[in-house]
Amino acid sequence: MRARLEDVQWGPDESFLVRSYNLPRFDVPWHFHPEIELACIVEGEGDRCVGDHLGAFTVGDLVLLGPNLPHYWRSVGTGGKNQRARALVLHMRPTSLGQGFWELPECREWKQLLDVAPRGLCFDPVISAQVQPLMESLESSEGTNRLLGLLEILQILAEGADSAVSLTGVGYSPDNDSRAADRMRRVYDYLYAHLAEPLSLPEIAQVARMSDAAFSRYCKKVTGRTLTSLINELRVARACKTLVETTQSVSEIAFLTGFQSLSNFNRVFADAKGMAPSQYRSRHHRS
Known part of the structure; x- marks a missing residue:
């Protein structure tokens, strides 16, 4: 595999x-x-x-x-x-x-x-x-x-x-897809730079230089996630860092990380972390 x-x-x-x-x-x-x-x-x-x-x-x-x-x-x-x-x-x-x-x-x-x-x-x-x-x-x-x-x-x-x-044998050579690594690195770099903005499949597929349908399948195969799941994961990760390192309100952080509504942010965050953003901040706050 x-x-x-x-x-x-x-x-x-x-x-x-x-x-x-x-x-x-x-x-x-x-x-x-x-x-x-x-x-x-x-x-x-x-x-x-x-x-x-x-x-x-x-x-x-x-x-x-x-x-x-x-x-x-x-x-x-x-x-x-x-x-x-x-x-x-x-x-x-x-x-x-x-x-x-x-x-x-x-x-x-x-x-x-x-x-x-x-x-x-x-x-x-x-x-x-x-x-x-x-x-x-x-x-x-x-x-x-x-x-x-x-x-x-x-x-x-x-x-x-x-x-x-x-650990590995002397002659072992990884069977990694180097083209996938290069292509997805471009995608990740683009996503990080535009997380606060609305992102669409056609936009990201263009970065990957693939058709919409081909990239949708490719993203799932290479990362194990749909594009929507991947974007949400990156946004939640950025939100976690901002919650811990700043005093910005939860609603401000929601919109700064690209979520279009506070309710959507709370739902996606809770699904990913098992707790509300405010609870996460309380548990991880840096004194």
């Missing part, structure tokens, strides 16, 4: 991302993205598939994935009613630290680490125990402290690379 392209949603003031996930279970589709990923399992267990590798994961699992390496994590077993799936995930682009950064003599160890990341690396639990608190602190770090935290993580990973296990 060909992996789906996933859009990793970036803020305008972020060169790399760290996100925490607290879910009933891990159940993500088989997917890939152009970003490097570092995933640390805080709670939960199940199957981990990376390229042609299928293995088990449990608490403390720490895996580094190179760009465009298809993967998924799936919870297995029923467990107790209080069982959760929690993870910390870091995403960065190869160019996040600037063009030519990895070629600096001082970065030789880090460059070697990234050179083997395309096969996927699973690190020793000792390394995971060092990295997890650093990833947790990065969520709230800002400015140079945030950058220094990332570099500290890279150093720990580089020093632990000798004991890390490569």
Whole structure:
């Protein structure tokens, strides 16, 4: 089965991302993205598939994935009613630290680490125990402290690379649709730039250089979502960020993120997040 392209949603003031996930279970589709990923399992267990590798994961699992390496994590077993799936995930682009950064003599160890990341690396639990608190602190770090935290993580990973296990086979090559990645990147860029405006299928199909009907089928095949669902997902994600980071009213945020009515915004938001926008703001408000 060909992996789906996933859009990793970036803020305008972020060169790399760290996100925490607290879910009933891990159940993500088989997917890939152009970003490097570092995933640390805080709670939960199940199957981990990376390229042609299928293995088990449990608490403390720490895996580094190179760009465009298809993967998924799936919870297995029923467990107790209080069982959760929690993870910390870091995403960065190869160019996040600037063009030519990895070629600096001082970065030789880090460059070697990234050179083997395309096969996927699973690190020793000792390394995971060092990295997890650093990833947790990065969520709230800002400015140079945030950058220094990332570099500290890279150093720990580089020093632990000798004991890390490569996941995919030596000859493995991802069967990703690179044309789909390029085409959908144009679509995503356009959607981000025009989320506050009314968006239509003919308009987006033109960006993709496809007919309306062909793009409608293509969007569903590549992303697993209809165009309407995709647009709503991106708008809700932007609304979440605005709810947390500003004091704008819910109605203002609704219209700024492209919803044509407050009632529609509330309905779509509740369907996506399981709570009203005001409740989301209360739970995630940054002091």
